[in-house]
Amino acid sequence: MVLSYDFTDDNWNQFDAYGVKLATNDNVVVQARNIDAYFVIQFAPFNASNLSSPCHVNYAGSKSNDTNFIYNIVVPEGDVNGASVIFVGENTNNSTSPYPFVGHLRVNSSCMATYDIQYFNSSGHDEFFVVGVDPSGQQAYGFSSRFAFSYDLQTHKITLLQQWPIPNFTPHAVDVSSNYVAIIAGFVTTTQNIYNPFIYMLQMNISSYSIVETWPYVPSSSSWQATTTNRDASTFTRKHMMSVSIHDNTSAVLVGMPSFNIVFWFNIEGTNLTVFGQRENGYQRGYGQSLGWSDESGGPYPVILANTYTFPYEWSSSIIYWFYPAQFLSSNPIMPMLPTVQCPLWVDLQQELLTIAMGTLNLVLLDSSGQVYVMLAAAEGFYPDTSVAIGTNPTFSSPTSCPAGTFKNWVGVYICYPCTAGQMNTDDGNAEWLTYGCDGENSICPLGSITNDTYSDMTTSISQEVSYPESPESIIFDDILIVNMFSFGTSTSCLMVSPVFWTMVMTGFVILILLIMGILKFSKQHVKTRLMIKRIFRQADIIREGELWVGGLASLALIVLVMFAYHFSGSYLNQYPIETAPPSTFACDQTIRNAKFQTNLQSLTTPRSEEVEPIFELLDEQHFKLTIDFINTQQNCDDVTITQIVHSYSQVIVSNCTYNRSTVTISTTLQSHTVSLIYNFAKAVSIGGFRISFYSEQIELNNKSSNSNYFVQEFNFVQPFFVYNQTMAYDPTIVYELTRIINQTYPLDDNGLYSYNALWSPVTTSSTSDLFLTYEEYMYYGLLKTTFTISISEVTYYTMNVQQPIAKKSEIIFHNLLFTTVCLELFGLMFIGMKLIGLPLFNGFRYFIEKHSNLIHPEPFSDKSNEALKTQEQLSSYFKPIPNKSNETSKTQEQLPKYPKPVADKSNEASKAQEQLPKYSKPVPNKSNEASKTQEQLPKYSKPISDKSNEVSKTREQLPKYFKPVAGKNQKY
Helix, strand or coil: CCCCCCCCHHHHHCCCCCCCCEEECCCEEEEEECCCCEEEEEECCCCHHHCCCCEEEECCCHHHCCCEEEEEEECCCCCCCCEEEEEEEEECCCCCCCEEEEEEEEECCCCCEEEEEEECCCCCCCCCEEEEECCCCCEEEEEECCCEEEEECCCCCEEECCCCCCCCEEEEEEEECCCCEEEEEEEEECCCCCEEEEEEEEEECCCCEEEEEEEECCCCCCCHHHHCCCCCCCCCCHHHCCEEEEECCCCEEEEEEHHHCEEEEEEEECCEEEEEEEEECCCCEEEEEEEEEECCCCCCEEEEEEEEEECCCEEEEEEEEECCHHHHHCCCCCCCCECCCCCCCCCCCCCCEEEEEECCCCEEEEECCCCEEEECCECCCEEEEEEEEEECCCEEEEEEECCCCEECCCCECCCCEECCCCEECCCCCCCCCCCEECCCCCCCCCCCECCCCCCHHHCCCECCCCCCCCCCCCCCHHHHHHHHHCCCCCCHHHHHHCHHHHHHHHHHHHHHHHHHHHHHCCCHHHHHHHHHHHHHHHHCCCCCCCCCHHHHHHHHHHHHHHHHHHHHHHHHHCCCCCCCCCCCCCCCCCCCCCCEEEEEEEECCCCCCCCCHHHHHHHHHCCCEEEEEEEEECCCHHHEEEEEEECCEEEEECCEEEEECCEEEEEEECCCCCEEEEEEECCCCCEEEEEEEEEECCEEEEECCCCEEEEECCEEEEEEECCCCCEECCCCEEEEEEEEEEEEECCCCCCCCEEEEEEEEEEECCCHHHHEECHHHHHHHCCCCCEEEEEEEEEEEEEEEEEECCCCHHHHHHHHHHHHHHHHHHHHHHHHHHHHHHHHHHHHHHHHHHHHCCCCCCCCCCHHHHHHHHHHHHCCCCCECCCCCHHHHHHHHHCCCCCCEEECCCHHHHHHHHHCCCCCCECCCCCHHHHHHHHHHCCCCCCCCCCCCHHHHHHHHHCCCCCCCCCCCCCCC
């Protein structure tokens, strides 16, 4: 007989075809295996020391060759006495049409089973047939697209619900609360053959139900879900599966719609079904294919199987998430619960997961091969290690203590949390569930710390490269010399080296000499001393070539300025090159150097001269030693393997590894300057930070033929990477680019040695945001297996720095001679200015003052006596008082010009006139011939005096240079 419907081989081999075939509570784990036609039942306790063998119970009718295909199974949440399994499906054997059925299997711990199975009248094949049971295990309810029923689990009585079916509605998932409220999720079809998700909340009783609330899912018009029609939703596919889970104590409801990649969280509030939140997973399919609730402390917490299917619905990945309510409401990504390195998938477990089921704390999952794995809740300080398996099918996780740097202070299946910044957990292998504060004064405790060591020696950077200087504003030696000769700083150090300051000091000394000379002028005892000083300074006059003794004084200041110029020039000459030049203590600016610079980038493809080529060869000959310190971690040398990749060829290499102070130090000699190293760590242990070091010895070469010296510096580079409140990512990749830095130094002498100095400059373009994880990122990515990658390469250009002296020796000598000449001319110009402008102004000013102030007006005795008195006032600044001889004075008065008033004939009046002469005139001997000589010394304002005498002739020596010399005399004044 030909059957009207046959399930395909794929249907029989798939462990989720047409529904859920995995169920659990705290007492039992049950799996229905259509391909084997039996149930797998595993009883508690679920622990390695007291784990019983599972029961295998054959399907009802298997001995009579009945072919029963089970769609869905459920177990009551509160059943603790053996196993109570409710299942629905279709029987297709020896019939012209499939018969749907419902059954109840009771199994005790001794694997003794009793069946109750009841068949319904055939109405044709049904693609969707779901079942739910209340938590107490009293009543079950089944729904298909054609009929619905209640099933009394105590009497095994079937009661059809006559109100069913609901027009155009196809049920895909159901769950029932202790209040007999059923949440049914499915699709409603429209006349355009479009299937829209729809949720019914029904109040159930034995023979009927009432629709309490309905909730249609209407996607946003701008979302990609709005374009989803689900035209093939009338046929069972994984794409159109749905899931429903009610948390009975809180009336919270989860509904998963994988075809829309979305999960909704509802709350049952009386007769209302209120949306609490929703969680999407992007433009994919499969999110919420299966789900449940975890009752860990503070719960309930949603647990969701997030499968990813690419179009056209090909499986890509399976991840299980565990949510806090705030995480569920947020759109931020979170850390998976499974798989992570802390909780990886067991090696014999397939990557594709089909179904999850939740007990109070335990999580049960089913893979695509039919393997059941149970993640057992772990105590405080422990987490379920899913890398191992206890048992066969089902298999169980093993509790493992939290790794150092993490903690867990609750009972459940979730992984251990990392210690927050400033906290640490030092123990590994103990049941640590508390953290400790880092109490070190300068301790470094990043995220996931295992110690509070300071690591002060690990946080210091070393870089040989310095910023290459720029040329000074002026690179002309004349300008540099002038600026430094006439600079006048405000600091003490600047004053001590300032030429202007010491020139001013010498000028003060010159002024002091002038004052002394002025004082000696009025001393009869030091006339010879004064004349000797004049002769000395006149001989020292290099400005007026011995013409003026004052010029000798000015020459002292000039000599000081020139000596400073010579000293500055000599010291400035030796300020080259900058690498060996000491501080410029001879100048106010101690950074001044006899060097100018030029920097440029050049391509490595540009042809290089024979003089430059050796430095490139030496750079290529340097072999690097790479050392990486992984800090604040419990990774050890046995956990790491290193793969070196050179020119696409990879090999596992041996390196020098040590572990000390919670730091793994790995040193490797690089085979090339272009290389990648991959450090694979086996443990899922946090790493607080790392430090990268490069080292290579110096290389030197002297080439006498090219008169050049080539020197490649020792390569010593250290760069630490720390972020205080973060931990190293599980797959950081850091990239270093090496640049050749070449410094070419020209010699100071034409026959000197050219110097080429080079070093490597490593620069990383990696950002700390790519190398480290924040707490939130850590909780998203988890403590995954760590793979650290460092990539090193050379750039295609190099930096050429050229250093040349601003002035060489011959140039400095020449410019110093020019400076000396200029200073001589400047000082000479000052004297000419004083002679042409200063002295006339001074004389005019003096005459003006003498004319309008301090004039003596004696009473008139006679015209002659008045004139003589005035004449004596004119001579007051040049002569000393004349001895009191009346006859000589009378003769002198007769020869005075018209300005003085006539002097009386009385000798006593002449004597009085003499007493009014100023103190500056020396006494003239009282002889008539001396009076006549005095006439010749009178200024142009006086008329000449006749009757010269020898005494007056001597007076000429006292007259200033402003008077013309007396005829017939050769002495120069």
